[in-house]
Amino acid sequence: MLIRDVRPWGASASDVVIEGDRIAAVRPHDAAAPPAHGDVDGRGRLLLPSFSDVHVHLDSSRIGLPFREHTGAPGVWAMMMNDRRNWRDTDVPHADIVAGTLERMIAKGTTRVRTYAQVDVDCRLEKFESVMAAKQKFADHADVQVMTFPQAGILREEGTIDYLEESLRQGADVMGGIDPSMLDRDPVRHLDIVFGLAEKYQVEVDIHLHEPGMLGVFSTELVIERTRALGMHGKVTMSHAYGLGSVNEATSRRLIEEFAELDISMATVAPSVSGQLPLVSLVEAGVRVGLGEDGQRDYWSPYGNCDMLDRTWQLAFTNGFRRDDHVELALAVGTMGGASIMSHDSPRPTGLGQRPGVAVGDRADLLLVDGETPTSAVMDRGTDRTVLHDGRVVADDLRIVGV
CATH class of the missing domain: 3.20.20.140 (Metal-dependent hydrolases)
Incomplete structure (x- = not known):
């Protein structure tokens, strides 16, 4: 799966490759690349851990x-x-x-x-x-x-x-x-x-x-x-x-x-x-x-x-x-x-400025949400959300899928 055009923890626009239940790659967003079946359109949203x-x-x-x-x-x-x-x-x-x-x-x-x-x-x-x-x-x-x-x-x-x-x-x-x-x-x-x-x-x-x-x-x-x-x-x-x-x-x-x-x-x-x-x-x-x-x-x-x-x-x-x-x-x-x-296998914050959970090798339990920055997402609490668990979309637009 490819998650197209997202901003991990508010960083620049990226394409995130998911293989199995893990993040396999994070690379600059390629707007010219045609979307493939099964890709997730990030639409410039923030990418955060779920x-x-x-x-x-x-x-x-x-x-x-x-x-x-x-x-x-x-x-x-x-x-x-x-x-x-x-x-x-x-x-x-x-x-x-x-x-x-x-x-x-x-x-x-x-x-x-x-x-x-x-x-x-x-x-x-x-x-x-x-x-x-x-x-x-x-x-x-x-x-x-x-x-x-x-x-x-x-x-x-x-x-x-x-x-x-x-x-x-x-x-x-x-x-x-x-x-x-x-x-x-x-x-x-x-x-x-x-x-x-x-x-x-x-x-x-x-x-x-x-x-x-x-x-x-x-x-x-x-x-x-x-x-x-x-x-x-x-x-x-x-x-x-x-x-x-x-x-x-x-x-x-x-x-x-x-x-x-x-x-x-x-x-x-x-x-x-x-x-x-x-x-x-x-x-x-x-x-x-x-x-x-x-x-x-x-x-x-x-x-x-x-x-x-x-x-x-x-x-x-x-x-x-x-x-x-x-x-x-x-x-x-x-x-x-x-x-x-x-799970002690999960990365965790140990200080200010750390942004764990969306790096290569991390488990693909992820949240796409609208917001200018992570702080603005917390303040505004947007509703344009897509949720992934173990590399699969399990909810979109505040509705669960696949039950």
């Missing part, structure tokens, strides 16, 4: 359903109970909602997804099975990793551990944990179960951390201890963790250094809060940082529209980025930063 959403809750989505009043109360447990009361209240089968949400994400430019699948004594494996079915349905359109996730905690309700283990037997890719101190109130036992199951089934760990200040640092230190003791370098992600930079500069610097040493990744949803570890410092220290949309217009929040270009704008905005190299860093985090969490 997006990687590494923190999304496909299982709780209401995308495609009528908008409803938000009824959640503050706090993880209250929000979870609100979800539990309402998630079955729809005439649309849950599996169809999940698949429809993933379809819209792909259509808008996301081809790498790490999604939570809630497992507890209420939904048991129903939500997990819906997510696994969506993964299978769109296996040719996107890479999907499914995380078995104890949204209601592990210790509060008897029987939860059995359901978590069964989901791992059935093919969950990642073992999740959540607020080990604040929700389950027994961080040692909580994390011992999380890491024990991960080690038993040889999967990665992702800790969903909302805990503030020193409490969040304490739980994180327990995660660091287990990562080091079990040799799980490169197999642990801290999601949210937006209070780790609120204690003091020395603590922030130490945590960043330990994350880099143990290759502990971070997944952010670009929250509008202070006290986060600084994004530029994390990337420059060598920490893998990815971006996600979190919920998608669900029972937790009315936000989320399946568009990671919108969430990249939010990441730039909440970090106060104005310079082009900073905004482009947000774009690199939203694309290749997350890709490098899902």
